Amino acid sequence: MPFLFLSPSTQDFNLYVTTGNEQYWMNQLADRMEPYLAASGINVTRNNPSGSAATSIRQSNMGSYDFHLALHSNAAPENLSGQLRGIDAYYYPGAQYGEAMAQLVVDNLKPIYPLPDRVQTRTSTAIGELRRTKAPAALIEIGYHDNPQDAAWLTENLDEIAAAMSRAVAQYFGLPFLQPQGVQTGVVTTERTPLNLRGGPGTAFPVLMRVPNGTPVEVLNQYDGWYVLRVGTLLGYADSRYVTVGS
Numbered sequence: 001m002p003f004l005f006l007s008p009s010t011q012d013f014n015l016y017v018t019t020g021n022e023q024y025w026m027n028q029l030a031d032r033m034e035p036y037l038a039a040s041g042i043n044v045t046r047n048n049p050s051g052s053a054a055t056s057i058r059q060s061n062m063g064s065y066d067f068h069l070a071l072h073s074n075a076a077p078e079n080l081s082g083q084l085r086g087i088d089a090y091y092y093p094g095a096q097y098g099e100a101m102a103q104l105v106v107d108n109l110k111p112i113y114p115l116p117d118r119v120q121t122r123t124s125t126a127i128g129e130l131r132r133t134k135a136p137a138a139l140i141e142i143g144y145h146d147n148p149q150d151a152a153w154l155t156e157n158l159d160e161i162a163a164a165m166s167r168a169v170a171q172y173f174g175l176p177f178l179q180p181q182g183v184q185t186g187v188v189t190t191e192r193t194p195l196n197l198r199g200g201p202g203t204a205f206p207v208l209m210r211v212p213n214g215t216p217v218e219v220l221n222q223y224d225g226w227y228v229l230r231v232g233t234l235l236g237y238a239d240s241r242y243v244t245v246g247s
Helices: 022-039 053-064 096-109 146-154 156-174
Strands: 003-008 043-046 067-074 089-092 117-124 135-143 184-188 194-198 207-211 216-223 225-232 234-239 244-245
Touching: 003 022, 003 096, 022 043, 022 067, 022 135, 022 146, 022 156, 022 225, 067 146, 067 156, 089 096, 096 117, 096 135, 096 156, 135 146, 135 194, 146 156, 207 225, 207 234, 216 234, 216 244
Parallel strands: 003 043, 003 067, 067 135, 089 117
Antiparallel strands: 089 135, 184 216, 184 244, 194 207, 194 234, 216 225, 225 234
16 A cells, blocks of 8 residues: 655755755655655654654654655765766665666666666665564665755755655556646545545555545546545545545
């Protein structure tokens, strides 16, 4: 089901060679990803930006998430400072779902990164957010923040990067990647039985909740006869025939 724990870096001590730091820019990226993810029916929980990697892992493990996605940028060893470029999508060795997400991220970032041959998947047994999370996980190092070209590319192309990353997440969950639309109000209009709110646009997707007739909802998007709805704090898909959208 589409429940994502999104974990942008908490490392405010990693300064960019341009301006700002890793914590700031990864949270800026996450901010731009959230509207795309919501528009595609993906439920997102964010880590505490004032915490640490350890607190992010604990927070993730306290919930029931289908994937843990960590957002970072990289830095070269001191003897190579400023000389390296590239994007690395990390997963734990042998972790099928982590590898699948990492590969989707690579496939979506390659077309927009200036050096596509340097966008690659890598394995790691040392990264806590890969080996200690209950949910499948990937950690993405989006360029080198000590390299002027990479730092400038990331900070000047946040919307495009956010769209590419969100498309990868939607593909991972088997969902359409939808553009954010204006939110409309609506109401469930079934005659007797509640309306099934599902994890995707089709009856093969699991039911997330059953929504009673007359329940007010927010309509975020539509796809192939289905609406993306927000019911309370929960996002999902419902048959558009049973939702009346207000003017």
